[in-house]
Amino acid sequence: MSSQNPFEQSEYNQTNPFEDSNQIQADVPLTEHSGKSEIGQDYTSYTQYGDSQSSIYQTTPSSIPAEDPKLAAKAAELRRREEELAAREREMQAAQVEAERVRTQGKNNFPKFYPLIYMSIPAEIPKAHQSTVKFIYNLWLALLATLGLNFLACMLMLFAGIPNGAADMGVSLGYCFTITAASxxxxxxxxxxxxxxxxxxxxxxxxxxxxxxxxxxxxxxxxFPSTGSAGLINMIQVFNGHHIFAGILCVFSTILWFVQGGGCLFFYRKVHMHYNQQGHTFDQAKAQVTSSAVRNQAVQNAAWSAATGNRV
Structure with a gap:
């Protein structure tokens, strides 16, 4: 067993264990260290850290990365869409203003030869349904053309001596007025x-x-004969009598009647689908009819009261 006393070492005798080691290091001058002392190293690292931080804040604009082309393209696309939406909004506002102006001024535009009512699909119908209403309007115009051609074919049937030709021509002429207004x-x-x-x-x-x-x-x-129609059955009779020109008109009349029925059936189904999507019901329709009748009755009573009051 060794007899050495660890407290006899000179390095322990020369130091006071209760003294502050930081104070000791602070009292030692930097010049007494042959190399980089711990304090010098700490100082150097601190200054290096400070230099690195200052270099971060002193970044020049040339070191900022260029703008991403994809982001620029997306921004341009967003600006374009915003401009389109703004243009559409202006168009809608202009259409609403025009519709209100026409309604307040009472400007009628239909029919053109003798205007009785105001009707404008772009101004009054929502844009999502304008195409549907335009197609239905074109079907109605096609109905007018069908009635006119049907009358001409029936008139040629009369001149060709087809049985019941006079009845067909008379009824077809009546259709030109009644069906036009009723439809x-x-x-x-x-x-x-x-x-x-x-x-x-x-x-x-x-x-x-x-x-x-x-x-x-x-x-x-x-x-069918005597129904005012130049349809399929009368067409066969005309061709059997070798009346080619009258038969050709009957062919066109038959085709137009089938087109009229098929086109109206197609849009009938389309309108019915829209009706279901919007959640309309028969009860709503009855309530609206009742309220409309009451309102019209109130308007009539007010008008009658005003008229009788003025007479008195």
Missing amino acids: FLLWYRPVYNAFMKEMSMYYYFYFIFNGFHILFAFYMALG
Whole structure:
């Protein structure tokens, strides 16, 4: 066992264990260290850290990365869409202003030869449904052309000596006036108002009367004698009598009647799908019809009271 006393070492005797080691290091001058002392190393590392931090804040603009082309393209696309939305909004506002101006001023534009009502699909129908209403309007115009051609074919049937030709021509002439007005008032105008106002009662008016019109169109396409139709049956009689020109007109009349029935049936189904999507019901239609009748009665009573009051 060693007899050395660890406290006899000179390095322990020369130091006071209760003294602050930091104070000791602070009292030692830097010049007494031959190399880099601990204090010198700490100082150097501190200055290096400070230099690195200052270099971060002193970054020049040239060191900033360039803008990403994809981000720039996306920003340009967003700006373009914003401009398109703003342009559409301006167009809608202009259309609304024009519609309000026309309504307040009472400017009628239909029919053109004798304006009785105001009708404008771009101004009154929502943009999502304008194409549907335009197609239905074109079907109504096609109906006018079909009625006119049907009358000409029936007139040629009379001149060709076809039996019951006079009855066919007379009835077809009556169709040119009655069907024209009835189709516009009973199913085209209701579907126009239905898409414009989204009211159930207008949809029901369209479904009822356009349903009758579809049946009428296919009935006319068959061409029974004395019904005012230059349809299929009368067409066969005309060709059997070797009346080629009258037969050709009957062919066109038959085709147009079938097109009329098929086109109306297609849009009947399309309007019915929209009706279901919007959640319209028959109860809503009845309530709207009742409220409309009450309102019209109130207006009539007010007008009658005003008239009688002025007379007194």
